[in-house]
Amino acid sequence: MxxxxxxxxxxxxxxxxxxxxxxxxxxxxxxKRLTALPQFYGYYLxxxxxxPAFIIFSLWAIFEPTIVKLLILSDYSNQGYLDDELNLIxxxxxxxxxxxxxxxxxxxxxxxxxxxxxxxxxxxxxKAVIVLSIIIASVAxxxxxxxxxxxxxxxxxxxxxxxxxxxxxxxxLTTVGIVFSLIFQTIDFFKVIPLFDFVFGTHWYPAKAFVRxxxxxxxxxxxxxxxxxxxxxxxxxxxxxxxxxVAIPIGLMSGIYLAExxxxxxxxxxxxxxxxxxxxxxxxxxFFAALTVGPFLKEIGNSMGLDVSAESALAxxxxxxxxxxxxxxxxxxxxxxxxxxxxxxxxxxxGATKSETIKKVIFPAALPxxxxxxxxxxxxxxxxTMIVVMxxxxxxxxxxxxxxxxxxxxxxxxxxLIGDQAFGDPKTQAAFxxxxxxxxxxxxxxxxxxxxxxxxxxxxx
Amino acid sequence: xxxxxxQLLNKRYKAEKRFRLYGQSAIFMALLFLTIFIxxxxxxxxxxxxxxxxxxxxxxxxxxxxxxQNPSKExxxxxxxxxxxxKSMADLDPNANEDQENExxxxxxxxxxxxxxxxxxxxPSLIGKTKDVYLTASDDxxxxxxxxxxxxxxxxxxxxxxxxxxxFDQLVELGKVxxxxxxxxxxxxxxxxxxxxxxxxSFMGSIFSILVxxxxxxxxxxxxxxxxxxxxxxxxFTDFIEVNINNLAAVPSIVFGLLGLGILLAVFQLPRSTPLxxxxxxSLMTLPTIIIACRASLKAVPPSIREAAxxxxxxxxxxxxHHTVPLSMPGTLSGTIIGLAQALGETAPLILIGMVAFVNTxxxxxxxxxxxxxVQIYIWAESAERGFVEKVSACIMVLLGFLIIMNLFAQIIRxxxxxxxx
Numbered sequence: 001m002x003x004x005x006x007x008x009x010x011x012x013x014x015x016x017x018x019x020x021x022x023x024x025x026x027x028x029x030x031x032k033r034l035t036a037l038p039q040f041y042g043y044y045l046x047x048x049x050x051x052p053a054f055i056i057f058s059l060w061a062i063f064e065p066t067i068v069k070l071l072i073l074s075d076y077s078n079q080g081y082l083d084d085e086l087n088l089i090x091x092x093x094x095x096x097x098x099x100x101x102x103x104x105x106x107x108x109x110x111x112x113x114x115x116x117x118x119x120x121x122x123x124x125x126x127k128a129v130i131v132l133s134i135i136i137a138s139v140a141x142x143x144x145x146x147x148x149x150x151x152x153x154x155x156x157x158x159x160x161x162x163x164x165x166x167x168x169x170x171x172x173l174t175t176v177g178i179v180f181s182l183i184f185q186t187i188d189f190f191k192v193i194p195l196f197d198f199v200f201g202t203h204w205y206p207a208k209a210f211v212r213x214x215x216x217x218x219x220x221x222x223x224x225x226x227x228x229x230x231x232x233x234x235x236x237x238x239x240x241x242x243x244x245x246v247a248i249p250i251g252l253m254s255g256i257y258l259a260e261x262x263x264x265x266x267x268x269x270x271x272x273x274x275x276x277x278x279x280x281x282x283x284x285x286x287f288f289a290a291l292t293v294g295p296f297l298k299e300i301g302n303s304m305g306l307d308v309s310a311e312s313a314l315a316x317x318x319x320x321x322x323x324x325x326x327x328x329x330x331x332x333x334x335x336x337x338x339x340x341x342x343x344x345x346x347x348x349x350x351g352a353t354k355s356e357t358i359k360k361v362i363f364p365a366a367l368p369x370x371x372x373x374x375x376x377x378x379x380x381x382x383x384x385t386m387i388v389v390m391x392x393x394x395x396x397x398x399x400x401x402x403x404x405x406x407x408x409x410x411x412x413x414x415x416x417l418i419g420d421q422a423f424g425d426p427k428t429q430a431a432f433x434x435x436x437x438x439x440x441x442x443x444x445x446x447x448x449x450x451x452x453x454x455x456x457x458x459x460x461x
Numbered sequence: 462x463x464x465x466x467x468q469l470l471n472k473r474y475k476a477e478k479r480f481r482l483y484g485q486s487a488i489f490m491a492l493l494f495l496t497i498f499i500x501x502x503x504x505x506x507x508x509x510x511x512x513x514x515x516x517x518x519x520x521x522x523x524x525x526x527x528x529x530q531n532p533s534k535e536x537x538x539x540x541x542x543x544x545x546x547x548k549s550m551a552d553l554d555p556n557a558n559e560d561q562e563n564e565x566x567x568x569x570x571x572x573x574x575x576x577x578x579x580x581x582x583x584x585p586s587l588i589g590k591t592k593d594v595y596l597t598a599s600d601d602x603x604x605x606x607x608x609x610x611x612x613x614x615x616x617x618x619x620x621x622x623x624x625x626x627x628x629f630d631q632l633v634e635l636g637k638v639x640x641x642x643x644x645x646x647x648x649x650x651x652x653x654x655x656x657x658x659x660x661x662x663s664f665m666g667s668i669f670s671i672l673v674x675x676x677x678x679x680x681x682x683x684x685x686x687x688x689x690x691x692x693x694x695x696x697x698f699t700d701f702i703e704v705n706i707n708n709l710a711a712v713p714s715i716v717f718g719l720l721g722l723g724i725l726l727a728v729f730q731l732p733r734s735t736p737l738x739x740x741x742x743x744s745l746m747t748l749p750t751i752i753i754a755c756r757a758s759l760k761a762v763p764p765s766i767r768e769a770a771x772x773x774x775x776x777x778x779x780x781x782x783h784h785t786v787p788l789s790m791p792g793t794l795s796g797t798i799i800g801l802a803q804a805l806g807e808t809a810p811l812i813l814i815g816m817v818a819f820v821n822t823x824x825x826x827x828x829x830x831x832x833x834x835x836v837q838i839y840i841w842a843e844s845a846e847r848g849f850v851e852k853v854s855a856c857i858m859v860l861l862g863f864l865i866i867m868n869l870f871a872q873i874i875r876x877x878x879x880x881x882x883x
Binding site: 153157160161163164165167168169170171172174175177178180181182184185249250251252253254256257258260261262270273274276277279280281282283284286287288290291292322325326329353354355356358359376379380382383384385386389390410413414417418423431432435438439442443446447449450 | 473474476477479480481483484485486487488490491492494495498501502505680681682684685687688689692693701702704705706707708709711712713714715716717719720722723724727745748749752776777778802803805806807808809812813817835836838839842843850853854857860861864868
């Protein structure tokens, strides 16, 4: 039904386009001057035909279920049911009306089901009628406008501009969506677990919260030593630190080499090859770290008499570092190339060698940009998920030994949410709280990094 | 004095050489990692494209299949194949006791019944006759045949028994073991058994997600980019939108997964584990990438084009839609493809919206539960069976193949169609 109506509106929209354009030609044939190109007459009519109808159509689709539900449940309003029970009654009614209900059928529910069906059919037919009359009214209005040869280009373009503007709001909506999806669960979480315990507690055993008997009410004291996020935060920064220890020297030096030393030919081939590293999906890195690097490190460690976990922080961090090399190398390459040639020439003229020029002149000049690129790399390392999930441990140890396993924010989110989630469970909410802290940390890093890079660009461009 | 100077100069030149060497070795290291990486994936993965078959003589005994005289096609479909399948496996060793017969049965996949059935349905005249049938070997024997499985482990530490190995070696000597191209890897859905697991279900899941992602992200991103580049007034609000876009491009992907879980699944009640939800989530992630690419290529269109159109009396909207946007399309399209390639490799957000569920059917629409290629890699990498290791690498090769094709395509569009303004 909805689909038919939808297709009908679209078809009407197209016909009215041709209709409007033909009208324009007839006006032209009476030797009147058109106010716009004929197709604008068509667009004008089509927009007036389809858009009001679509607005009504979608508003109806949004509000119909709520209104029907209210009408059905108004029969039960004075009988002292709880909200949950009312919801259950409504679901039963719906199931019965679809013929899918298998439980005990009470006369009450049967009556509601009949009422539901009749309400739905009334709603459907009145929707069709209203949408059609809207179409007729708005097309009649638009047709009158066209016939009197009033302006059509300006309204059409205004409409298009409004569409463009709406599309540009998508980015804001996404950010708002992220904040909303995180904030409510996070607030609920902090109602049960004090913020202080979360930020400063040193024990993280979310599994403990999971085994609780669901019939018992939430007992905050039970969770007192369960959701301390210090080991998680420490693990996250520790693995990111290991990653940066690999990525910064290699990335920076290859960026410098590509920008200052490499011949055109080397640059032409080496740069895209290094950038391939950035295009490899992270799950592939994760597999590589878990299958190759982890056991390899363990073997080396064992031969030296060290006790290395197969899921060591070193393996995850090291592979993550390889992943970040191209980000740092290409960003710092860009930054170094944009340092003005005059600075180099000045330094050479004073007799400095190339490396001295790089170290003493170019590097300090490019430093803000390089710091920005490193910060972006850190933000990536903190937000990286799959490598850690697959190659590092899932138990949250508070350790600074790179040969032991640790866990990170992202890995814990995945571990908690990978099965079926019960919203309202502190364990699920804990994942959202972790997500919130991840979002905030990376947001700060990104804003600072982007601002630093932008300031730097403005300085030399 | 002079000597001192020379020493100093030498020292400086040495430092110069050293610095240069650091740079070279950094590049070398990065490329070395890349090589090791690709070598490792290919060397573990290539064998998954071969599949081991056991050639077993099967007697199509009408009595054992519970078939009447002159059976119709329907009868053949409903016949009982388990007994003849079991019997033909047991006949490999006439002296086998009951335990050993069981072991013999486990030398092939549990599809052996179906494979025998297919053979008979292809040629109903086989009833009462004996024919050599190709049966899929179990994944452990498959690994043994490919040489990936150590034979010298003590028996209780491996999943193949000595007895199975003995029979298998006899078959190898008789030439009854064959390795052929593994077509089922591409046509079968996921399975718990490594020898039967294929990428068809996750491949379709990926295709559907990417299509949904393209259908949402492309129009919205292009419209947004046109507004921001051509129409937006310079004010605080526009700046705010821009800051948002740049930020979203750097938000960790898992946060988008939380968005999908918290909004799309919990609030809008969309079906879990489906490519529809996956595609919407991915589209939010690719949106900033496409917007940035589209704006860059709009910016690259020289102002003279716009001025010429405006001078001919076109309105601002006509100038944009008829001239600027078509000229910017090559850059936008290649940016879109690169964005989609990123989305194709994305795993974490899809895991959060439940696309890790075990799916052993091939999805037919974006509303059916599905996995995706990267998620399939994750699922297989987490399973303990040895047979899955090569499958993971093979799946990675397929995924990387797609990414390479997409990126090449983006390059070609950019170089072939993009106008160079000089």
